[in-house]
Amino acid sequence: MRKIIRQILTSRVYEAAVETSLDPAPALSAKYNNTILLKREDQQPVFSFKLRGAYNKIANLSENELSRGVIAASAGNHAQGVAFSARKLGIKAMIVMPVTTPEIKIEAVKRFGAEVVLHGNSYSEAAERATQLIEETGMTFVHPFDDELVIAGQGTVADEILRQNPGRLDAVFVPVGGGGLIAGIAAYIKMLRPEVKVIGVEPEDSDGMACSLEAGKLVSLPSVGIFADGVAVKQVGRKTYNLCKEFVDDIVRVNTDEICGGIKAIYQSTRSIVEPAGALGITGLLKYIRNSGCQGETLVAINSGANMNFERLRYVAERTLVGDSQEALFAVTIPEEPGSLKKFCHDLVGERNITEFNYRLSDRSKAHIFVGISITDSDEREQFSNELTAAGYINIDLTDNELAKTHIRYMVGGRSEEVKDERLFRFWFPETPGALVRFLDATKGRRNISLFHYRMQGGDFGRVLIGLESANGDDRELIRRLDELGYTYFEETDNPAYSLFL
Template identity: 40%
Template sequence: MKKVTLETIKNARETIKDIINITPVLESTKMSEKTGANVYLKCENLQKTGSFKIRGACNKIANLTDEEKANGVIASSAGNHAQGVALGAKMNGIDATIAMPATAPLAKVKATKGYGAKVVLNGLVYDDAYAKAVEIQKETGATFLHPFDDEYVISGQGTISLEIFEQLNENVDTIVCPIGGGGIIAGVATAAKALNPSVKIVGVQTSNIPSMKESVKNGKVTTAFNANTVADGIAVKTPGNLTFDIIKDLVDEVITVEEDEIYQAMLFLLEYQKVAAEGAGAVSTAAIWSGKYQPKKDENVVCIISGGNVDTNTLYRVIDKGLVKCGRRFSFRTHIENKTGGLSQVTAILNELDANILDANMSKDKSSQGINKLAVEITIETFDHEHIAKIVEALTNAGFEIK
């Protein structure tokens, strides 16, 4: 008998209805124009605690026994489950301890503490935090709340699909959803396929940690880790057993996106949709914006923006990388004559080609060009890669060596 069904998801909705927000579904005109499909965003970044995780966490806490509640709860999390558990525990007067990776964004750590939970930092990714949580659980006897491999958690996350189908009057062809440990997509897929068996479910992971993609390919739960990722919310090296069983049966496709593609998606969402998404929340958009997933013409596609808990400093770096990648920011190094007006020829060319100078630094560089030359490093604002190519050509033709 299945542990997660449409019925358990409907029960979860009834349980958490007075706690969560019904998050909006927004049309993305830009992505619709780009793809020819009708692309929508399910904005769980606007959920309480800034992520979908509160759905599953609160459903799980509501189903604990009095004894389990009295023992206090412990959880492991990359950050969003932590906040959901912390808030849910606070609302029920339960002591909570959360193990998080030491690499978790400061904003997530601070928010979790702000909800009254004790935070223990350990390791680089979720799996390291999980190991620490298990260790603490054995010492204290606290009730462990798994972030994804739990029927109540998965059922809570599945309430997202119920909202999507209602908000779009059941006109849903495809749902594109992030995958880390698999909790959100397992719930979303269970509800969506029960409501419409022909709906397509596409999962997205970062290529740096493609654990579920590898698991599906190998037919068994597989550990995979290549490098750290800006998508910390889905940085799970080993997915769940329960989630894998659901995903292998109900998810139609699992694809991966690169870090640069996530940066560009975060920038796109912020600039064109006015949506602040964390890396994990942006991977669904990255899949479409990059062309990794290409919807059919007139298809109704929903991208789940799973969270918006992005650290401000991280967002600043992501914007910079995103602008560079799409050709809207360019930095170069050259040499000018060490005399009055030495820089003016460079700035004149940039001005003529409508490039805005954001930053310029000069220093003597005796080793490579002699005492009569100055090294100058300039960062400019540009329109696109074609614009950059014209600028480089003009400067090169004027005798400047560009690096």
């Protein structure tokens, strides 16, 4: 522990990085009766904390290592941190990125003068190619998180926080991917202010550190989520795990809708737009307040990065209301007769606002409506469902139904009497030319495509809904081909939203 503290205090990060501000969030503080502060790592030259660790590692290389140049595998902020650092030090840099990497990220790395090598459809494939290139070129590998000097560079964030806020401090909330940032912060804070809680925040679908700490050993996740791509790591580092096991107090898991609410909260406080991973800190902080009921505490959230694709904002805005518990989505069955809709709106919706309404005639006796209702908190969501049931309306709460929120709401009325033996799948397609062709080749001659829905959301992967029909009984062969294709997928054939609306 003393070694890493010394490395933090003697790090060279400020040759490239800047000391970022610790800004108050007055509106949030007043709303939640706590003092909430935001550590603005989005103010770095590359808009992310990753510059700290990357530069500290590279600046401490020997002259011989520097002369050979550096190499990294990354599709995001680490790539920009390494490229910026290499330019600052006047050395060569090579970044291996998946071919699925959006052009905006590729161009950002090239602007810093690094050579970009595109390889594979995932980070793991890019990392394998980087390993091969190390042997071929002799370049020095810069790990994104599991390296002492990288961890020490990220730990300078904690040094700044304690200097900028020398008074009361109850907890610091830190986004967790591979664990480099929280490992450095936790080690430093626990040495100087052991009473301060250090709490990590992970997406529910990328919770490698939480799973590892619960298991008491390193755990490799079978898959990771695609929304908060900055922390989409299947296995955390061994060094970062050991430090977190010793010094981290807790890990909070949050879902996609809650992260969208966190992005909105930061925007309202700072007028800056952070990326999903960058909003994890504030998202976990707000969830901690709601769950614990704490008041009068001083809480810090790390805004870890702001490399947000502009196209993704539409998706974020659509999901924010649910994430803030201000909207609930329901499938409601009402009589298909004159006056029934007016009765539903007058007697049950009442003073609540309808945020969304989708309907298409499909049955002469009953109507299935997809409706969004404004609510004040999660308790009102349950209350509204109970009111519907008491009034004799069959209803299904779709607020947590991913199929309904991502696809169904745009497709209501798409039922077809012609479809036979249909199975429904949600896919994560790489946002790269040829992704659909590869899918079609894999399923060619096996099943007819009976349904297709895609909407660009500005990420590395696109969310696609596909219906496949066949009367040939080739289900086992279909699943084998889908598994070989390698795209993440989920079957939704038994989802109630599918049977009601599609």
